[in-house]
Amino acid sequence: MSEREAVTAARPAAPAARSASSAPAGRAVVMDGAALARKVRHEVAARAAGFAARTGRRPGLAVVQVGEDRASSVYVSYKRKACQEAGIESFGHDLPAATAESQLLALIAELNRDERVDGILVQLPLPGGLSPDRIMDAIDPRKDVDGFHPVNFGLLAQKRPRLRPCTPYGVIRLAQEYGIALRGVKATVVGDSTIVGRPMAMELLLAEATVTVCHIATRDLRADVERAEVLVSAVGKAGLIRGDWIRPGAAVFDVGISWAANGKLCGDVEFERAAERAGWITPVPGGLGPMTIAMLLSNTIDAACARAGTS
Numbered sequence: 001m002s003e004r005e006a007v008t009a010a011r012p013a014a015p016a017a018r019s020a021s022s023a024p025a026g027r028a029v030v031m032d033g034a035a036l037a038r039k040v041r042h043e044v045a046a047r048a049a050g051f052a053a054r055t056g057r058r059p060g061l062a063v064v065q066v067g068e069d070r071a072s073s074v075y076v077s078y079k080r081k082a083c084q085e086a087g088i089e090s091f092g093h094d095l096p097a098a099t100a101e102s103q104l105l106a107l108i109a110e111l112n113r114d115e116r117v118d119g120i121l122v123q124l125p126l127p128g129g130l131s132p133d134r135i136m137d138a139i140d141p142r143k144d145v146d147g148f149h150p151v152n153f154g155l156l157a158q159k160r161p162r163l164r165p166c167t168p169y170g171v172i173r174l175a176q177e178y179g180i181a182l183r184g185v186k187a188t189v190v191g192d193s194t195i196v197g198r199p200m201a202m203e204l205l206l207a208e209a210t211v212t213v214c215h216i217a218t219r220d221l222r223a224d225v226e227r228a229e230v231l232v233s234a235v236g237k238a239g240l241i242r243g244d245w246i247r248p249g250a251a252v253f254d255v256g257i258s259w260a261a262n263g264k265l266c267g268d269v270e271f272e273r274a275a276e277r278a279g280w281i282t283p284v285p286g287g288l289g290p291m292t293i294a295m296l297l298s299n300t301i302d303a304a305c306a307r308a309g310t311s
């Protein structure tokens with residue numbers, strides 16, 4: 001894909017795209033990430049079947065978990081189940097929390113060599129003592145379906161994306177689905193993590209938004225949120241973004257996940273009050289969570305086709 005095509009691919013179709021000033025009237029449209037994720041997974045399943053027919057093998061994804069972090073175990077089980085449903089072979093590797101870095105690096109080297117494995121995902125966070133940077137750096141960039149390797153992050157930053165981080169890619173896909181304009185709009189990203197915030201800023205730049213990134217040292221978060229026509233929050237702190245800060249008509253993507261005292265899953269944004277002002281908003285759960293897994297499968301089939309030299 002040429003640089004120009006890459007930029008165009010990331011942009012919603014111009015005639016249909018709408019921004020805060022032309023958002024739907026009344027309460028926000030609640031973006032159905034679960035429904036779009038189903039659609040993406042069906043597309044992946046069809047591509048996986050075609051890949052198997054052409055190559056004689058199913059695409060393969062290795063999902064590695066170290067330790068028994070409860071939330072990670074839930075995410076990993078979703079990822080493995082989604083693989084099976086899409087016709088992608090899942091190779092599970094569950095290692096004890098006491099695994100030495102050299103052992104994990106040896107497993108990654110083996111997976112890099114394994115012809116059946118098209119994608120490698122090491123679930124984060126890793127137990128203390130294991131360097132996520134050294135582990136991510138060791139994954140073959142062509143199998144880096146998380147898009148976290150410096151090569152893939154660098155390619156995205158240079159406007160020639162290859163394997164794109166799943167959650168930010170899911171935000172872009174949802175925006176396209178709902179005809180939300182990104183080109184030229186003021187976008188604010190809250191959170192500067194390497195998993196979501198930073199690649200999200202790169203995706204929005206690729207789509208030609210004007211991007212502000214807020215982080216721990218940001219002085220006036222409210223002001224940066226209030227000017228946002230597109231807001232992506234990825235912090236994991238319930239109630240961080242007050243509903244009355246939302247710009248009328250804005251598109252709000254809530255990537256934050258935390259658990260309330262009653263065990264309920266919460267996003268960063270005060271949903272009910274925000275929905276009275278926003279043009280579009282994602283729910284938690286049912287927004288970016290399912291989209292992240294769908295884009296992981298999409299990256300896996302992309303990686304498989306690129307490795308096999310098929311379309």
Ligand code: GUN
Pocket residue numbers: 121122123124125146166167195292
């Ligand atoms: N932990 C939380 N989100 C993710 C993700 O998207 N990929 C990996 N590997 N670990 C995570």
